[in-house]
Amino acid sequence: MDKGVWIIAEQWNGKLKRVSFELLSRARRLADKLGEPLSAVLLGHQVEEAAQELIYHGADVVYLVDHPKLFQFDPDPYVSCLERLIHEERPEIIVAAATTTGRTLMPILAARLHTGLTADCTDLDIEEGTGLLLQTRPAIGGNVMATIETPSHRPQMATVRPRSCKPSPRDPFRSGKVIVKDYPDELFTSRFKLLGLEKLREETVNIEDAEVVVAVGKGIGKPENLKWIRELAELLNGAIGASRAVVDLGWLPYPHQVGLSGKTVSPRLYLACGISGAIQHLAGMRGSELVIAINKDPRAQIFKVADLGVIGDLNEILPRLIQRLKSLEVKQG
């Protein structure tokens, strides 16, 4: 019998990513409903502390594979270790993050294990009676939601979007078991050579992970005006998003693009400045918790998905907004 709910934790330089805790809080509910243990799988190098942290955040068991070859994500040893672990422990459900790592690892595993995989879920639940995993995800630009099951193949696998739920709280008195797996060297061989990492420009980093996204559209008028967006992003502690029009004009590079052919973001606040709200753009941002839109056209589609819609000219509003935020900072300073 297959048993238990797993999450695949993600770490960077030994530090757990926030999404690992989000996975724990989602999977906790599933494990409790099934009355089964919640385990986290942690692959990395010199990550014992992180393993303990996963327990504080809700894991009952942590399977730890620690090896120099796991320091960075390399599909071959990551897949080999996970596949071995799955064969040994036979989990019922595996949930991973819909990040570039999770979205590479999970389909390769699903193919090898011959099982179903649902991408980018925004909701996971357990079906009454059958105990099956109900995987709900948007499709066609978020215009349709589909609930998907994997009736007879195991494990049931899903990836979930970062920031689609709250991270689980830390409880330093929680206890659990860290199970260290020592695997033979051949499991760590790889066909790949990792040649290094080129950091993105600071402001680009991770719009998918940002709590606030200040997004800019063609309505900003000219690239010089991006200085307002940069200032706003800084004042609100946010990252900069862009519509495709802005990226196509070369005003911002592609990693900023939000939408159907760019990134999907679901921050707490999405501040859309001069974006018309084409359906392809909405596809990437409508999962945001709160949306403010500024646009001079009262009929702009973006207002349909906004909580606060401001009809007005960016040239007049943005400099004033920046001034106002700065004066608040000074007061609180």
Next chain:
Amino acid sequence: MRILVAVKYVPDTDEIRIDEATGTMVREGIPGIINPLDLYAVEEGLRLKEKWGGEIVALSMGPPKATEALREALSMGVDRAVLLTDRRFAGSDTWATAHTLSKAVRKMGHFDLILCGERATDGETGQVGPELGAMLDLPVITYVSRIEDLRPPRGDEPGWIRCRRLTEEGYQRIEAPLPALLTVVKEINEPRLPTFRGKSRARRTEIEVLSLEDLALSPQETGLQGSPTRVVKVFYPRLTRDTVMVAESPEKSVERIIDFLREHKLI
């Protein structure tokens, strides 16, 4: 070099409209197009072929109308196009799609490189590429934003490819031996437009069609039957929010924004 590009036929999202009254999507009579993100895979394949010579083949699985997607690839310059079409393929999830495609790839002989789009704009899973690579036991490099260098295999010397992957942390540089499967992101290139000559060649080129029997597949391993997942419910989320609109002076607008940010503890 022998290159394969997997292209999907998807509904044209440009044509999808929202029903204002219900906030739901109107899909009836929506024409299909080649998945826009697959154009980047086609373009990259064409550039590699232009540099290294060889053959480039486009492969699609879908309804008979998916020939339109393949014609588009042909008009851009691919040499051959193969369509997997059969009623019994219908309803395939990503596993069954990748499985069916993998049978076709094996049947079509050796490829040095397989290129896929990052994801399709309808299903939006981005899973078919990596699943196909895994089924063919190929190294998979996802989110490729640039091919930095490549050596095709020569005699006993295996070839290799060196890429940049766009990840959350930055551009990861990675090398793999050929044959390999890549999924590419939009940043990789600017797809060419079909030329007049290309279009007329595409009209004349015969698209090879393969069925379940041609692939020696059993109905249990493809289509709805062969899919590990089942869609149990489909629903339309409400698009609209309870929007508060503000049309006031810039000063007042700014105050409303500040109030909103405060109310939600964002400042």
